Amino acid sequence: MIIDISRLLNAHTPTWPGDEPFSYQLTWPMSETGSVNVGQFTTSCHTATHVDAPYHFRDNSLTIEQLPLDIFVGNAMVIDVSTKAKITLDDVENVDLSDVRRVIFKTNAWTDDEFPTTMPLISPDLGSFFLENGIELMGVDLPSVDPLDSKTLDTHHSLLQNGVHILEGLNLIDVEPGIYKLTALPLNIEGADGSPVRAILEK
Numbered sequence: 001m002i003i004d005i006s007r008l009l010n011a012h013t014p015t016w017p018g019d020e021p022f023s024y025q026l027t028w029p030m031s032e033t034g035s036v037n038v039g040q041f042t043t044s045c046h047t048a049t050h051v052d053a054p055y056h057f058r059d060n061s062l063t064i065e066q067l068p069l070d071i072f073v074g075n076a077m078v079i080d081v082s083t084k085a086k087i088t089l090d091d092v093e094n095v096d097l098s099d100v101r102r103v104i105f106k107t108n109a110w111t112d113d114e115f116p117t118t119m120p121l122i123s124p125d126l127g128s129f130f131l132e133n134g135i136e137l138m139g140v141d142l143p144s145v146d147p148l149d150s151k152t153l154d155t156h157h158s159l160l161q162n163g164v165h166i167l168e169g170l171n172l173i174d175v176e177p178g179i180y181k182l183t184a185l186p187l188n189i190e191g192a193d194g195s196p197v198r199a200i201l202e203k
């Protein structure tokens, strides 16, 4: 069974404050072409469900098309942290991660159609724990892995230093904790700082 864990992209999709909203236009309708509808869309790379490339928060680092695809396909552990104000080592230390290379936190802090104003903190300490435990991707149902007003982006940098890639803006409402196969492939956009993904889980 496939569970779609991506957020819908349309003109109402919440965007990072001040960033370009998503828009789709039918620019070449069938009434004009006689044979096809052709559209175009405009989006920030960080709208809804997306992967951050290291270049998003560090100059002279990897852009989205340079990331290895095997990071974004394979077993992931979904961990329910929905009651927590802070996500720390306590939330992962006693979880058996031996069969997964990816961890997804279900916070439930972004369940409506507004951009969230409060989010749980994610401890930067998780980076080194993930490296020691073979975890190469962290996913969240939040627009960022750092506080929205963070200038230092400590958790982004800690994850990067420890080789952990970042998947954000998931919709985990219908997902029970446990192990799934994740697929969340970024688009092959040359030089980009991130990319929207269609993210799915399979049991």
Ligand SMILES: N[C@@H](CC(=O)c1ccccc1NC=O)C(=O)O
Residues within 6 Å of the ligand: 016, 019, 044, 046, 052, 143, 144, 145, 146, 168
């Ligand atoms: N770091 C955030 C995104 C972010 O900071 C951001 C996204 C879009 C427009 C502006 C942003 N940040 C600061 O201006 C992320 O993890 O995707």
